[in-house]
Amino acid sequence: MNVILTKEELERYKRQIIIPSIGKDGQEKLKKSKVFVAGFGGLGSISAQYLVAAGVGSIKVIDKDVVDISNLNRQIIHWTCDLGKKKAESGLYKLKNLNPHCNIEAISVELDETNVYGIIGDSHIIVDATDNLETRRVLNRVSLEKSIPFIYGGVDGFSGMVTTFVPHETPCFDCLFPFDIKKKGAIGVVGPTPGIIASIQVMEAIKLILGIEGTLKGRLLYFSGIDMLFREVKVEKNPECPVCSRYRAGL
């Protein structure tokens, strides 16, 4: 598909286009790309806004919840005037006003095994902005089955972690997190933590779209806001992973 940037878009994205590794061609690649964001909470509030601001052409966000007053310390796409509204509705309004050149869809439904394939559709990248293991496992399976890169992000308190799973190339989510853990209930989070982690996720998404090397493929980056430290762990495919080994074997 031939994508032409309008005069207004060339001006809007000027500070990206002047970066040699982006240029007009890169900006057109961003416009052609389709990104799925799973969640409109702390992470999704940030990642959806940066994706839209960067000029990603099509963005789909899903979240079943309504805006609660306890969300507002970190979910900064939602404001006090949005209390009680569906997050999908509140977020969509802000995103459309941020960048009218993007094709944005926000869906208020719970993501599960039955609807996930249809909702993700032909997205090129999955950005994780969920708050639980179960949904991440569902996203991981879709990522493997449809060969869509899956950018994981998670936060807790002052810390967070992020990595990029590329099907058949890197470990998958279940390689790294094979365990079942009990839900802790509500966890504490300071706003800057999802701000930092979601910003890194979007940096990853942009680099994947543009084909820029140096992503977090095979590297789990974790951040401690208490110590103000970033560290990384090299991660490999788990030869005993029951999930991605099925796809490796072509089953």
Next chain:
Amino acid sequence: MAARDKIEVVINGVREVVPKDITIAGLIEIYNERDGGLIVEQNNRYVFPQRYGSTIVKQGDRIEFINPDFGG
């Protein structure tokens, strides 16, 4: 425990003396790391949980116990 039966390692950034030939599973027990989702890093490499019992900790190893973050 005689000195020859001990090794020095760095655990979560702190120098520690632990028994020679201890496994990752042994360290988890000694340090009472109860998080079911614990991530273990040995010299910047992720250790697969199924290998905790067979992975030996060596003199000078840097071990990190990391609690995964699943909030959003």
